Amino acid sequence: MKLGITTIQRNREPWIKEWVIFHYMVGFRKFYIYLHQCSDNTEKILINLKKKIDIQIFTVDTSLEWPQLTCYKDSYTKHGREVDWMAFIDGDEFLFPTKSDSMETTLSEFTEKNLSALGVYWSCFGSSGHISEPPGLIIENYKHRAKDGYENNRHIKSIVRGGLNETVKPADPHFFKTPHGTYDENLRPIEKGWTDYEPTYNTFRINHYVTQSRSFFLNFKSKIRTPDGSPLRDEAWWQEHDRNDVLDQSMDTYVPSLKNILTSI
Numbered sequence: 415m416k417l418g419i420t421t422i423q424r425n426r427e428p429w430i431k432e433w434v435i436f437h438y439m440v441g442f443r444k445f446y447i448y449l450h451q452c453s454d455n456t457e458k459i460l461i462n463l464k465k466k467i468d469i470q471i472f473t474v475d476t477s478l479e480w481p482q483l484t485c486y487k488d489s490y491t492k493h494g495r496e497v498d499w500m501a502f503i504d505g506d507e508f509l510f511p512t513k514s515d516s517m518e519t520t521l522s523e524f525t526e527k528n529l530s531a532l533g534v535y536w537s538c539f540g541s542s543g544h545i546s547e548p549p550g551l552i553i554e555n556y557k558h559r560a561k562d563g564y565e566n567n568r569h570i571k572s573i574v575r576g577g578l579n580e581t582v583k584p585a586d587p588h589f590f591k592t593p594h595g596t597y598d599e600n601l602r603p604i605e606k607g608w609t610d611y612e613p614t615y616n617t618f619r620i621n622h623y624v625t626q627s628r629s630f631f632l633n634f635k636s637k638i639r640t641p642d643g644s645p646l647r648d649e650a651w652w653q654e655h656d657r658n659d660v661l662d663q664s665m666d667t668y669v670p671s672l673k674n675i676l677t678s679i
C-alpha cells in the first residue's frame with residue numbers, strides 16, 4: 415500500500431523537516447508539497463530531504479484566487495493514481511494512527527469499504543503558555559490542548575482513496591466531492607468539512623497545533639491570509655483557539671525516534 419500527502423506550506427523553515435519525517439515515520443512515502451509565498455529556506459530544506467525521501471516540490475502561482483483548492487485539485491488530478499490513499503493536510507497538522515504503529519495498517523481496515531474518502535477529526539492544541547516560540551520540536555513543545563468536546567475539533571481533514579476518476583475535487587480545504595462519499599472512522603457519512611458528530615479518535619487523529627506561541631501569532635499568523643481565503647486572524651480568534659485544558663502526551667512515543675532521525679540526516 416502506497417500512502418501520499420499533499421500539503422500547501424508557507425514559511426515553515428523551523429518545522430518542515432519535523433513534519434515530513436514524522437509523517438514518514440507513520441507510513442507516508444510520497445510527499446507533494448506546494449510552497450505558497452515562501453520567503454524563507456523551506457524549499458532549500460526540502461530539496462536536501464529529497465535525497466532521502468520521495469518529495470515533489472511545486473511553487474504556487476501567487477495570482478491564484480484560491481491557491482489551496484487549486485493545489486489540492488492539481489495534486490489529485492496529476493498524482494492520485496500514484497498512491498492508494500492521499501491525505502490533504504496543513505503544516506501545523508500531524509496525522510497519526512491511534513491504535514496501530516502505521517497508517518498503512520490502519521487504512522487497510524477500510525480498503526474493502528464502499529467509500530471514497532475518510533474524514534479524520536482535529537484535536538486542537540493551544541500555546542501551552544509559550545510567549546516566545548521555543549526551539550525544538552512542535553510535538554514536544556506543545557502538549558496542552560482543548561477538551562475533546564471543543565467545537566472546532568468537529569472539523570475533519572480528508573484522506574482520499576487513490577485512483578478515482580476526474581470527479582474528485584475539493585469542495586473546501588477539509589472536504590472532497592467524491593464518487594462514493596466521505597465517512598469518519600465510525601463509518602458515519604460526512605457531507606462537509608465541519609461535522610455535527612462528536613469527534614472520536616479510536617483509529618486515527620490529527621493533532622492541530624493551531625496557535626503555537628503568542629509571538630508566532632502576533633508576528634506571523636495574525637498578519638497573513640490563509641491560502642483558503644479566510645480573513646485575517648484577530649485577537650478574538652486567538653482567544654477562541656488558545657485552549658490548553660488537557661495535558662496531552664500522545665506524541666511522546668514518537669519523540670526519541672524522531673530526534674534520532676533528524677540528527678542523522
